[in-house]
Amino acid sequence: MHSSKIMWLLLLVSHFTQAHQADGSLYSDDFLKQTKALRDRALDDDLAYRITESLTTEVGARLAGSPGDAKAVAWAQEKFKELGFDRVVIEPVKLTRWTRGEETAAVIAPYPHQLAVTALGRTLPTPESGLTGELIHFNTLAELEAAEPSEVKGKITFISNRMERHQDGSGYGKAVGARSKTAQVTAAKGGIAAIIRSIGTDDNRTPHTGAAQYDEAIASVPAGAVSNPDADLLVNMLKRDQPVVLNLKLTSHWDGEYTSHNVIGDMLGTSQKEQFIVIGCHLDSWDLGTGAIDDASGCGITMAAAKLINEHIGPLKKTIRVVLWANEEYGLSGAKAYHQAQKNNLTNHILGGESDFGAGEIYALGTRVAAESMPIINQMMTLLRPLGIKYSNNQSSSGADLIPLRQAGMAVFSLRQDGTDYFDYHHTANDTLDKIDPKALAQNVAAWVVVTAMAANTEHDFGFGLKE
């Protein structure tokens, strides 16, 4: 480890020097003119929308391990070829399959109601006949964590905290702990099942699924999310100070080993063919909707950006690698498999970005690059500002699928999308094509064209080995 760190440092020194030399005349006038023209052309181009429509219509739901997963992998190979990618490969990704079963919830007393419920990903099943228990209500996960086991024992816990709406989606991080942790915390205190208010900003009867923490060695219970209106109903009912009794049936379960695939399309570079600008999206989706904003739109944006660059500017110095990652949703399985497969080749991964925050307009660029790369970033910003994009900062973390590469030292960027409405639909049956504004999608492509082309058409390195 120590010797490889030294090697990285040496690499860094050489790259920093290179960047410094290039400062002032980073790109040819011709290339800058072509990039600007393509940026503007992309604003009127519908390729990303057509790709997104194709994936959501011809495949639809594609939970890792489901029949849709294999269809999506076949679709992606076909689509890369149709778009003229130079090299299309699939990479096996082993995972343990989680399968959704039936999901129903009903208040039995004091006032019978059917509730809209969905199982949290990776949770355990109730008995086939369901289970029945009295609700115990907590306003927050912290309240549940602080509760006496004697209060919780034998009961169904209910956490009712509501996610806040913000452009940058920052309400998610504050609220999502309830989803991640309630099954294990409830089990530890002797509860028999857990429900939470959906981690979402909408008022639709479309509950939000999403992964819960799971570890075979740690006790857990069946856990589901009810929709926001159903959570409101329960809260109102609980105010009446009578026991609220729920029947819950969630037959989702772990279901054996499965091999999915990352699908990788390369537009090969010229002078640095084996140096990669890694962009992409995740190919899997939750199973309730057609995975349009999570994450078909990200696939449409990044596949279209690479295709448009190749078609209108031509091959650049470095290779543009578009990775459609497998099983982001309940395991980051594709990201881990890729990192493992590339472990002797990590330093060839020059700069990475993932589009995985819906289809809203991009309002900011964030980076995590060497200080010496800032002249290039500044040059990118010159072309991004006319799209309404400002520079954020150099502490970006990019998408979830890039975590292993970033932790290994790869430089990353993040084109930050307006997420004001993202959590209205995220992980619900409502994640469908109609939620995407084609104009906003095109603006995304224009921005990805700029960053990707400029990152690929330089021999500069963006600083491998940056500390977290």
Add this chain to the structure above:
Amino acid sequence: MHSSKIMWLLLLVSHFTQAHQADGSLYSDDFLKQTKALRDRALDDDLAYRITESLTTEVGARLAGSPGDAKAVAWAQEKFKELGFDRVVIEPVKLTRWTRGEETAAVIAPYPHQLAVTALGRTLPTPESGLTGELIHFNTLAELEAAEPSEVKGKITFISNRMERHQDGSGYGKAVGARSKTAQVTAAKGGIAAIIRSIGTDDNRTPHTGAAQYDEAIASVPAGAVSNPDADLLVNMLKRDQPVVLNLKLTSHWDGEYTSHNVIGDMLGTSQKEQFIVIGCHLDSWDLGTGAIDDASGCGITMAAAKLINEHIGPLKKTIRVVLWANEEYGLSGAKAYHQAQKNNLTNHILGGESDFGAGEIYALGTRVAAESMPIINQMMTLLRPLGIKYSNNQSSSGADLIPLRQAGMAVFSLRQDGTDYFDYHHTANDTLDKIDPKALAQNVAAWVVVTAMAANTEHDFGFGLKE
């Protein structure tokens, strides 16, 4: 019939004279001051919201003939008593019960998808195992009506027209024919089932139910509505010019005779105790949501208005009758039963209004009254304008439950609500309490207080026997 018409004419003459005499000094200053004060008080009052919350929480879904129906009748009697109504009666309403069963729809080819579907009210069941057929697509009901039977025979019809959004809900009338008629038109042409795009303005995976025309003597087929996103998906799929094959399972069915009840609460008048200002809502709801905007809010508004008048102004000259109508949704059963029961007493029904268009702010008053009643209407308008309400016209038709009384000759009014969002939620699982803005609901109560109090506190008749 002829002699009773003459009697009505004589009555009209006497009432017109009365109105003319009262002109210029229609109400005492004290009463006007009290009404104004109560109007303003109502804007800060939450009684209507509390009633609406109570019905949607303690009863919830209450489709005519379902367990919720009987619970709602019991709830209503109790609530009227709690609010201090002078006379509470229930009136039997016989109906043939329609019951929703399972409902699933799936595209089998070319691209498998699960669809969000709901049965249209009063339609026939598919076999228990479902039925499978190729889709035939029509953009409008008119296109289906014009189709050759040979095109439709053996197929599942699909009408994809989309409802327009307007403040006054006028898009509904233009679009709803597809829902009303497709089952019978499809059957007449040899189709095996029918699906339509939901009659709704939203983009949620919450399909809109609602009644279809039904007559035992006319052939029909199972019929359902898919959500707007699902309809979009089908339209996109159909563009690919491959047969689209659907499996449809809708086990809803007619289910024998049932006796529901209108629930009637009277705040008794003084000098004209047996003359009625008839206000109200319908007590039943569709079964997918909790019937909050359709029509618990109407019950909250009108029950609260009568209660506030009685509490803060006291008994008025005429009786304020609040009718919670049974089975509006698939039969107008309560409206017909009341009309039948009151057939010798119709002329005592002086003026009627129903609140059945959600919970949006009121923006206009419409009427259907004798020309001689306009001074009173003008006086009402003086108190309504500060609420942002304008006068519409004298061709109002009021709510569906008043059709039999209006056709018999009763004068009516309509306090028109902003329906811009109404058809996002109407007849869906999304019709829940969170869709109601308490401030808008209070504005409704303020307006109903003004019209109801001023109509009840005069010996004027509003012109029974007006021609349609």
